[in-house]
Amino acid sequence: MRNELPIGRRGGPRPGTRALLVSTALGALLAALLHDPGHRVDGHPVAAPGGAATTSQTPTTTRDPSPAPPPDPCPATVASLTLRHRLAQLLMVGVDPRGPADALDLVSAEQVGGIFIGGDDTGLLSAGLDAVRGAATLPLQVAVDDEGGRVQRVDVLDGSIPSAREMAAAMTPDQVRVLARDRAAALAKRGVTMDLAPVVDTSGLPDATVIGDRSFSADPAVAAEYALAFAQGLQEVGTTPVLKHFPGHGNTSGDSHRGAVTSPPLDALRRADLVPYRDIARYGRVVVMLGHIDVPGLTGGLPATLSPEAYALLRGEFGFTGPAMTDDLGAMRAVTDRVDLPEAVRQALAAGADIALWSSGGRTGEVLDHLEASVAAGTLPATRVDEAARRVLSHKNAC
Template sequence: MTGCATGVLAGCSGGPVSLGQAVRPSSQAPQPTPAGSPVRSPAVSLTPSPASGTSADTGSGWDPAAALAGMSLEEKVGQLFVMVVFGSRADSVHKENRARYGVATPAEAVRKYRPGGVILFPWAGNVSGARQVADLTTGLREASGTPLLIGVDQENGVVSRLAPIITKLPGSMAIGATGDPANARDAARVTGEELKDLGIGLDFAPVADVNINPRNPVIGPRAYGADPKRVASMVGAAVDGFHKAGVASVAKHFPGHGDTTVDSHTGLPVINHSMSTWRKVDAPPFRAAIAHGVDAVMSAHVVMPKLDPSGDPATLSHRILTGLLRDELGFDGVITTDALDMAGVRKKYGDAEVAVRAVLAGADLLLMPPNLDTAYGAVLKAVKSGRISEERLDQSVTRILRLKQKRGMAGPIRTDPGALRSAEHLKVARRVSTAPGDR
């Protein structure tokens, strides 16, 4: 879950980890360019706003509606994807970029696809030092024709993509055990401030799952606990902390991944919660996240037959993503899938169909498809044929662009890698690590 896990737990998106397990570098042969050859058209014109250096900086000089109007169909489809690039610099030549994307460098991959975002991973060679990460994110933004969402799975604890370059903080279970939501808020603020110093604008956190199954192989200590009310209070506070830092947050994994004995990286979990149980156990943390203005919600690759009898995982379920998340809970932010390279979402349909069905279900961002050309081409074809309406596509792109504007991704972004692990941040880490609780 990128909010994902790779090898070990990822916050996938890889996990995006979400829950997702990312596909490791392979010897895959170069793929053809996507149908419609993304975006050879001129980049969308931007009018950056002055950097304010505050969490209120929204890049107000840049108009998402105008940007949308200036995009080609191919550019709009590109905005739906969050991709992995390989290498430590934007101009790094890496064989995996050639194998997957037919280009040599991260910058070339971004220019080719014009994705909505990029997610960073150590296993992709993206994380070796603070200055290196800051230079990489700067180079990726410079390569993009539109503001670029740069994200990472930094949940702290077992899913910590940026360890050891940022301040070490306890994982969610340890913080939840303190019983004090202020600890969740402060930990998220510290993490968010350091991500922002590295040029990263989105964290695939917090985990909003209620871990009621002690045999859960993929959530466990990544959750704030087993009590829905406590988890909800912690999740809401964490969202506040990320926003105080000026970083976008993602609540995951909807509609809830806490009662499984199967890892969705390797299989398809089935959770038999009734609707009433879901509303009492799984929904409260997501309701809290939405009430606190969470920017995005990540779907889970889990089947909940009593919520949707189709047998499709939530990521592909219109009843769950649109019926429950949009209509019942009232969420109008960005819905992102968990990593699409995970086995849980690939059991029933091919990789092309998975991407299309996720959009039809209500997803806005498609995280880490196993073959970007295949997924991109399938979505583009579906829009051209009318299976996905242009109105539906514009809804997703508008949500994505508004998120970027709201969290300051449309204006100049200053990095300050020397500010990491400050005395104040280390003090917070010591305090929340030693806070009393029911551990």
């Protein structure tokens, strides 16, 4: 039988029952609050007994931003140098190859950034360069031009290597890489850190012409392939390669050692001589040497080493960010017939060179005096000096 509510009470609990339900609900709420002080009522936090209101938050995962690259230390290193020391770091000066005395005096007195060892005497290379390098307060570049064939410096000490043209004719690129690696290892044992090679000029001219057999090939693709292999071999031992002679000396009107020379017009160079410089980053950490070449449509009658437009082409169209070096400013008539050495160095640096080379040695103090005066006069901008110094010191890991 069903239990029914009395008439007049239908639709709701009896008064006693209602009180019991309310009491039960309040007890449940209190228990929940005591169990969970962060419980919310109507979306608002309820304070735990004796404490402040708390909120329950769902943990969120945030992605750490990419770490910022470390600051470039080279500007501070450059700023710590005197102006003369900054300028000296931009010089590579030829020294007496017969022994260490000349090089030691030069580095101790002027703190030049590099020395060049040319000629056929091997006294300095066989005697070792430890004392000379020890006299430098910043890392010293020690350079030779050891290409192979008719241009090599340690053949008497470490054996002869073939010319570039002979390498390309008889060897694979990988064999050339190994040859260059072994040669660099021999040079490194003697204290050499930089080889003014490989030649990337394209030339099909006879062997004895200014470039001739120093070129791997008249085909720019072949020349680039073998130059890359040679550069990689040098780099395996830590030797710096120098690609030369931008924007192309292989098809010029003559020999810049003997006088002014002219190349084919710029548009023609882009189709051949300049092709090996495309995608220049593939060569790795290299220096590029500019030649004393007048390029119609580019240099306006100046040799490329003194032409702002030539450096702009290298930096802009070819995207090169490493140090740019001049060919010899002191012993090649394409420059010496035009201007005296101290002014040639100033013009080259002002145009965009980072390293000014002269093989004849001497006159370093005179050159530095002229450069300091040029900075003071504004004919060699201080900003250009700092830019070149940063590039040189960064390349030498000297910061």
